[in-house]
Amino acid sequence: MYEAFFSLRENPFGTTPDPRYLYKSRAHREALAYLAHGVFLKKGFLALTGEVAAPRLLSIHNLSYTLDLVAGARRAISDRRFTAFRREAEERRRPR
Numbered sequence: 001m002y003e004a005f006f007s008l009r010e011n012p013f014g015t016t017p018d019p020r021y022l023y024k025s026r027a028h029r030e031a032l033a034y035l036a037h038g039v040f041l042k043k044g045f046l047a048l049t050g051e052v053a054a055p056r057l058l059s060i061h062n063l064s065y066t067l068d069l070v071a072g073a074r075r076a077i078s079d080r081r082f083t084a085f086r087r088e089a090e091e092r093r094r095p096r
Helices: 002-006 026-040 056-093
Strands: none
Touching: 026 056
16 A cells, blocks of 8 residues: 555565664664674673663664674675685695
């Protein structure tokens, strides 16, 4: 209904928050930085507080989305390094 009327490409009212639509104000960026820092340091408990209607859940979804991207990039880099290492090892084993 909304998609056709407003020429939207996707449903604007999903059942879960979409981190792509989070407006990151200075306060949001700072909160996400503290959360990411806590995750990377493997802190046991992190709390995110805010006023009523503050996008806390959306911020958590955004952090999760960002961490997934980081993990995916690390896997891709690791896979490339492994492939290059395997290629070099195979070249060394070939008779000359």
